[in-house]
Amino acid sequence: MIGAKPRRILITGGNSGLGLALAQKLARRHSLLLSGRKSQTEVAGILPPGAGYVVADHGDPEMSARALVRGVRDFGWDGLDNAVLNAGTGFVAVGGVDSTDAIRRTLDVNLLAVMLQAQALYPLLRKSSGTLSLIGSVAHKGSASIPAYAASKAGLHGLARALRSEWSGDVSVQVLHPGPAKTDMHDKAGYDPGRMRALFLAPDDVAAMMASAIAARRSPVTLSWVKYLNGGAYTGRRL
Numbered sequence: 001m002i003g004a005k006p007r008r009i010l011i012t013g014g015n016s017g018l019g020l021a022l023a024q025k026l027a028r029r030h031s032l033l034l035s036g037r038k039s040q041t042e043v044a045g046i047l048p049p050g051a052g053y054v055v056a057d058h059g060d061p062e063m064s065a066r067a068l069v070r071g072v073r074d075f076g077w078d079g080l081d082n083a084v085l086n087a088g089t090g091f092v093a094v095g096g097v098d099s100t101d102a103i104r105r106t107l108d109v110n111l112l113a114v115m116l117q118a119q120a121l122y123p124l125l126r127k128s129s130g131t132l133s134l135i136g137s138v139a140h141k142g143s144a145s146i147p148a149y150a151a152s153k154a155g156l157h158g159l160a161r162a163l164r165s166e167w168s169g170d171v172s173v174q175v176l177h178p179g180p181a182k183t184d185m186h187d188k189a190g191y192d193p194g195r196m197r198a199l200f201l202a203p204d205d206v207a208a209m210m211a212s213a214i215a216a217r218r219s220p221v222t223l224s225w226v227k228y229l230n231g232g233a234y235t236g237r238r239l
Contacts, residue, residue, distance in 0.1 A: 006030050007239075008077050008128070010068065012056065012117070013087030015043045018135070018178060021207035022084065024048050026239060033075050035068060036087070058087050059105065061113035065120040072124060079127035082214065085114045086135040090149035098148045110152035115159060122171060131172040133214050134160050138179045138224060153177070160219055174219030178206050215239040 007030045013019035014034025023032055027048030034047060035056040043053055054071030056064040072080060089109045091102040098106075118132055125132055139146060140153035160175035167173055179201060206223055213221040215238060 007081035008079065009033070009082040009084065010035070010072065010080055010121070011084045011086055012036075012058070012068070014051075015046055015053070018203055018206055018210070019084075019086040020046070021203035022086070022210050023051060025204070025207045025211055027051060030239075031077075033071060033077070035064075035071065056087075058089075058109040058113040061108055061116045064113050065116040068117055069120050069124070072121075077124070079130070080121060080124040081128050081130045082133065083118075083121050083125060083130065084133045084135065084210075084214065085117055087113075088135070088137075088152075090146050092145050093147055096147075103148045106148040106152050107155075110149070111155040111159070114156060118159075118163060122167070125171045126167075129170070129172075131174065131214065131217055132163065132167075133210075134173070134175045135210075136160075136175045136177040136220075138177050138222060140177060157220060164219060172217045174213070174217060174221065176210055176213050177220060177222045177224075178210065179222070179224035211239040 009026060009030050010033045011019050011023055012035045014023045014032070015036035015038055019034070023034055026032060027050065032048065032051040033054065034051050035054045036043065037055070037057045037059075039055060040053060047053055052071070052075045054067055054074075056067040056071070058064045087109065089106060091098065091106060093102075114134060121132070124130075134156045136156045137149070137153040139150045140157050141150075157175050157177075160173055164173040209223040213223065
């Protein structure tokens with residue numbers, strides 16, 4: 001059973017939003033190493049007690065991959081049981097057209113960085129027969145206001161399918177597609193959902209569904225209102 005013993009879990013983007021909500025849920029049972037762009041000083045008091053932290057800016061994909069591997073080693077781990085590649089960014093397309101800079105930034109952070117990080121972390125995951133979880137979005141099927149973001153998440157979906165086949169028997173690979181949550185991501189992207197925000201799920205509930213899906217190792221998994229209404233935040237396997 002995957003939840004039978006404490007696990008070594010890396011969560012990127014673990015200092016805010018869904019990454020932080022997931023970390024807070026898992027902190028009591030597992031050993032956590034979180035990453036983000038902010039400095040150690042900026043995240044002091046935010047992270048769960050006992051969690052490690054490494055600065056890794058996904059805007060520089062190659063450097064972020066090296067930083068994560070170095071952070072794992074510096075934290076005293078010689079392997080990884082779980083890597084949750086959750087960090088992401090997005091920008092609303094002005095007039096329906098993304099700027100070149102916004103496209104590059106989105107693809108660098110959401111896709112290229114994840115590809116390089118997955119490759120870099122593979123030996124650590126293989127050593128523990130671990131699980132790589134890529135955090136996509138329901139927007140991977142297409143979204144008019146955020147085309148570059150949608151494209152990057154569609155890329156993650158394809159990447160997960162490829163790696164799940166390529167690494168079969170060594171590392172479990174999955175992609176999870178959360179629906180909209182009440183985090184600050186929409187504000188950062190420049191998007192005002194208006195009254196629709198009332199229908200967004202609480203981060204704690206999405207994190208609970210993420211944890212259950214990670215424990216089950218199935219892929220792909222959509223974490224939406226439908227799953228929530230079917231008890232997805234309270235039932236399922238325990239991580």
